[in-house]
Amino acid sequence: MDAFARFCCQHETCADYGKRGARNLTVCMRYGKDKRLRLLYCRTCHARFSERKGTPLFQARLPEAKVEAVLAPVAEGCGVRKTGRVVGVNRETVARYSGLAGEHARALHEELVAFSPADARGAVRRKMGLRGQERKAL
Numbered sequence: 500m501d502a503f504a505r506f507c508c509q510h511e512t513c514a515d516y517g518k519r520g521a522r523n524l525t526v527c528m529r530y531g532k533d534k535r536l537r538l539l540y541c542r543t544c545h546a547r548f549s550e551r552k553g554t555p556l557f558q559a560r561l562p563e564a565k566v567e568a569v570l571a572p573v574a575e576g577c578g579v580r581k582t583g584r585v586v587g588v589n590r591e592t593v594a595r596y597s598g599l600a601g602e603h604a605r606a607l608h609e610e611l612v613a614f615s616p617a618d619a620r621g622a623v624r625r626k627m628g629l630r631g632q633e634r635k636a637l
């Protein structure tokens with residue numbers, strides 16, 4: 500199996516943008532603490548980018564294990580403040596990583612799922628908004 504099978508070019512104008520397993524990527528440099536992160540090079544468009552680009556871990560200051568510890572309670576439905584207290588990080592940190600993970604999950608969903616049913620909650624919220632306007636009118 501190709502070592503870069505999970506990765507793809509992140510440069511939007513590249514002909515191989517988003518194509519996993521295209522065999523166009525190499526490691527051109529290691530960086531970060533203890534040189535653990537790889538800087539990938541695309542042979543097609545000659546762009547360089549972090550192996551974390553396009554993930555919630557891109558430019559993360561927390562260690563990967565800590566980010567996972569922050570996101571696990573959030574995935575189980577714990578609130579931002581409660582998660583922050585339990586894990587030992589600021590609630591803003593929890594909110595930021597939750598937002599990043601949510602955007603990433605949405606992008607993955609859009610890529611993998613062909614059809615999504617309409618969100619019924621949107622209709623309920625619209626009704627609630629209308630109800631609020633009706634109250635103001637009275």
Ligand SMILES: [Zn+2]
Binds near residue numbers: 508541543
């Ligand atoms: Zn490329």
